[in-house]
Amino acid sequence: MKTFGSLRALAFFGAGMALAPSAYAQEAPEPTPDTDAASVEDDSVLIVVTAQGREQELSDVPVAVSAVSADQLAKSGTNDIRELNQVAPSLLVSSTGNEANGSARIRGIGTVGDNPGLESSVAVFVDGVYRSRSGNALSELGPLDRVEILRGPQGTLGGRNASAGLISIYTAPPEFEAGGYGYFTYGNFDAIRAEAGVNIPLGTTVAARVDGVYFERDGFYNDVNNGGTVNDRDRYLVRGQLLFEPSDDLSFRVVADYSKKDEACCAATFVQPDFAPLARVSPGLDTFARPLPGAPALTSTDNPIINVLLGLGQDPRALTQSTFNRDIYVTPGRSYDGETEDYGVSGELNWSFGDVNFTSITGYREYSNTQGSDTDYTQVDILYRAPGDNAGARAFETFTQEFRLNGSLFNDRFDWLIGAYYADEQLQTRDNLRFGSQYGTFASCRIAIALAPTLGPTTVNPGNANCLGAGAQGALIGDPANPLDGAFGPAGDALVNGLNILSQIRDRGSTMDVYNQNSRNFALFTHNIFAITDTVDLTLGARYTNERKEFDATFGNDNIFCPQQRALQNATLLNPTFLANFPAALRPTFQGLGGGLVSLSCQGNSTSELDGVSIDDEREEDQFTGTAILSWKPTDDLLLYGSYSRGYKAGGFNLDRSALQASPVVGNPAVTGSADNLQFEEETVTAYEIGAKYAKRDFSLSLAAFRQEFSNFQLNTFNGSVFLVQNVNACGTDLGGADTDASAATGSCNADDVEPGVISEGVELELALNPIRDFGMTLGLTYADTKYQENLIGNDTGAPLDPALRLLPGDNLSNAPEITATTSFSWTPRLGDGPARGLVFVNARMVDDYNTGSDLLYGKEQDSFFVMNARVGVTDIADAFSVEAWVQNLTDTDYTQVAFNTPFVAPQQTYSAYLAEPRTYGVTVRAEF
Template structure:
């Protein structure tokens, strides 16, 4: 995946830039820090952009800040309803969702947090009206009317509330105004999509204004659950937001915002990966028990020995023979993906000019909860599941935050200074009820039978042997297959086969995080054209963790007692270990029933930025910057991470094994920005070096969280072998393990008032170093990650181009106007799996969205037709190891959305 982009992809990139420039998007490139705002000036043809990226209002052309600012008008034209759709307008951004929308992932410059583990904070932080959302997936819901969105690229280590190691998405909702107004919109689309939106704004006297907005959205799902006669990945959600704005004087304003949103939706289904997605079928050396040669049959072919077992246990062959992008799914009858999400909160922002000094205070409290049932193996065989209810993969956040900033000037305005503080208290509770299904035992016993002798597998029998056990117990041959250990092994297989509807009866994880920070950000005007910006932040983070486990899987300790003594016998250890592992997968064991754990971690970090900028002419800015970013460490909220099932010892549980360290990044950037009323161009080159990079990956059995670093000395390939004990590094030789470097180019053109173009191109080589190790002590890399050294990160395409055109011609003098809007995104190929296994690679693809209509009808109405994914391009968000179906034997995939289209009617007064 680290090889160069294809000629075809480069050609498409050129075509997308030349033919479909990216419309009316106020973008800019530079270093890092929050916030930008775009305002249109009626006297000019181009946008006048004001930013607060350095904590004070400045012209964007004067600020060395890496930020893409998208106006509310642009968001409306592009049909953006949640942050996933920002992919079309920001080439350095990629937002995707996987097995649970509560943990959707945003990536900037190829860096982001992977997976569905709420214990990991987001590399890309999301703020709404200056208030931190606990995880980026919390913003995968209706946004309502938006004033603007800013996407900040690179580490945010000084301003912006919470630290973020990769970037920040800051959303600003439309505020109240001192004029009476209202609006309404109705949309109907395919998949029986209905979206209703409306709001009203009223002044309540001379000093108070109020605004209320609401959105309701309902749509059928993109997957057809054949067995349960329903659809999955549907939409059924609403949002209500109310605001008050109090402005008693020119020097004081206070804005109060309260919102509530609810989702009752089924999410998230997956299909089997077939050759139409992975045509080369290259398998991962040394990792596969069933390797399909290049050009051979799909992994779901009956030549794969696990597939006949699945069919015999009830798997509909149609699910195994259809294409990857056929959206018929065959879920276990009675299982469901139904879930519920609530998100609500209140915030207040105070801005007060005290005369020479300005005070800003943002106070907020939010609650977020999500439960999601699932047929967790994504097959028709009942292997593992989460039943609906309060414990169905639940996560709840309760967050209080307070930010204070003081800013002013000194030395005859030669110094613009800013100091501030931030405090956040976050309480996280995760509840889980993951259980083995009714057929797990037989399925697992069949995996053992296949490992012993495929001819003995008999899925009609509970232990998958039935009468064939005679070939093992000595009845036929007179010699027991495993010597004196044969009775114990056969008894353990019988026990394994009996596992049915066992596992968690309610695991609870609690984590309280207290974060406080002090920061300063100062701009020194050395001359009229040269500025030096220095920022520094001190952060203290404390996390208190406790967990309680409840489990009724008594087969695990029974088989551990039967076979534990065989783990020291070389000839029998693999078989004994395999039976114990399958009996105790994910450390699901009654040995944990009633067990509680607790731990605490505390960390301190200094971060900051330094920028030197020069404006040789009023239209040109040159700059160079250094910034250091940070993302807090924490706890892996998954009991499977306590140890491998075979090595697990309930008497010596090491809660410290759940911890992972903080992630830090050193970033360097140089750039140039040219800006006039009609034309803007920016170029930036960057390099980001990540230490203790937090990687979360699913290996087919459990989630593995590991801090990735590299060794400065050659490990001789020991980081690529199957051993967990080879490949150690001396602590003094540890160095950053992930490097992101590249170039970003963005341009905008506004030749006349009703025609606008913008375009963007990002080249980002975001890759793992060679000679990888597992943490900053020099411990070896986990063998499941052996494909990582020297390759690109997952979901990190090297080349991305975005472009669009917006044309709003006047159709009648002073009256009707037309609307023609198209945007496009070309994405280079990349691997979608965090372990980089072959067969998870997504080819390059090209997505076009469009909107055509007539606006300003009678000065109040508009009608528009729209389409998303115009060419109905099939592509995946994430491919992953099908859970429990023998690691690396079959893959499944979460698909991206197909083509959607519809019509929208709007009115306003």
């Protein structure tokens, strides 16, 4: 149900559609001083893109592509790919618990979760070179030439396969004219940003360019306990380039860059009723049931886990302040400090001989990131990563090589392209995730809360190591002859002994886990345009991809209490012979308590049984993808097209030790050397699209309607015990609600009835209007109904869906709003007779309601919101200087990026949330020479 604010914002956009165009078309070339736009309105809009592997006017490209010019990027304040959200409604870029975990979504489809073993659904390329994960591009970009955003599966041209789309970023190249520039910005949160560059021609055939960016800023969160701020900025970029053009037919460009970040990231706050007023504690042990009317609010003291947190030292202000109060109460001594280093070199050769063009793009990159964290996001010391070289570390070394040949035959009736692509990627992740000094008592309180209805209100006492009140402990080891009267006999002894073991888990866990994955990707592709008539073209593309991944891992762990707990409970509360001595009505309760003790003692498969264990595995895939497009230009200004395409994203390995654990309750962890539980299958998509593009110098319009069907959709989520990667499909046979129950054993499907599990369909509109000199407006509108099908199952063998995902059937995907609109207004009038110009620029984005949690739990919904940016100033003063005042998030709109279950507090759950940035503002001074 839409809120009043959503309807009002949508009405605002609707009212402007007659005047406002799309935020992602490049602005039309400016008319000469003695002409106006009307006198040249019959000329084509010369917006050149390379979306199909060759230079084409945007209006002639029969695919859904958005092109954002350098001018538009500068006006919108785009410094990294997250800020593209303001100019592309089908795109959503967000980051969560780590800067390296940034995820891009197009049409509601993206990689869900923070696992580096999953490749990006939206691939990112910078100057034609693939960035291993989209989060790797969350850094300063420096001066840009343009950005192209291709929507829908990409699988028949160069570079990496992508199932949802790609972002191609083109940096500003060297030029054969001497010049330089410098920018300085100061803003709130003590933000200082300096950017400078110089371009030097070295003769008539060689030009060089060097650009540098430095940015520092205080964080948006205030760490009350440790001092300082979190989510700060302290980063820089240096990029050097050489361009060699000995003739019109040959050019070679070399780009080398280095960037570094030393920042604290990423904090979260408790979700309060002001953000999720309907969120309530779920009844019983079923954390996924719809909360009953009257259930306590998540952070109310009527929620028993809140009293435990308070008893263990949680500052009560964190539980009563607004969700969007950015004071955070981090465990004393814990830190979010991290470091990111990213560098590489690439070379692009373009050589034309006759009617044939040859392109070679070679790239080598290294990327590393470490990030400490107070991983439970509370003041209580439950879970942490100590900052350092092994703190959630990930490192990529990537070599890529692409070759393309393209040309034309038969008097330009046949435009052909063939190519090959090779990538070798070495990924290493290291982790030191450990239980904190208060974990044992906190986890024991989870069991004590479950016992409280039987043993009374004094059962829970966080002041004792095992969290049991004295009376409760006495009752548990009471008279074994009367088990129904509150004395559990031998079962009570097993419970107390189990709690005593659990309570000793303090500062235990990973001493260092290391995962290595080598991925080698080889592809052959072709993309050809046949001119059937002067106005009708047929485009056919095909790609063969071979993907091989080799994986190994070695674990270090000092949690000796996990095997002790498992041995005790397998001999008592989980042992049928032992349970036979008790009434049948009590056995399920005892089993549940015994299972809870083992699960909490071994949470995340943390056990010394893995210490020194190594495992390895490999997988190989062969995939054919392709596209077919029929396009027609009934006039020079109008293009109509229809397309079919098939896309692919590689399968891989879940780089998380918890997924090795077949069962958190019984059996042993993965000491046999098997990595079978870590594998997940490749994701494929079949897509259909029809569209129209109309382009004049003063007006352009594009429309696209699409349907995308995803099989083996890759979803990374936490199921209450382990982080798993679940392939999602649907069953063509009605499962009778078995996919929505709490059982992992129900809801299977015959393999012959397996169907795509995710469907994305909708309409996109883009308009650009430049009716007079110095004035432009844009509007973009996306309606994307991106949802899971009914009757969901797991992999394509028909296995049941994990019960943690039972809210998914029939609902929209996380972070997939149905309606998104963007608009912008630009006015740059001349000031007097000189070169100076005024600048007034405003852009805005309106987003519909959506759920931010991968499990779609209630209380993680984000209401519709509206974000506006503005920039005013005077530019081209004496052809050299500019002064601009700017503001991002003008209305200081509060919204979240992702809400999630606060770790380890289910079933008496609370939620936490990563907040989006508040209002920022400042002044920028520019100088050019």
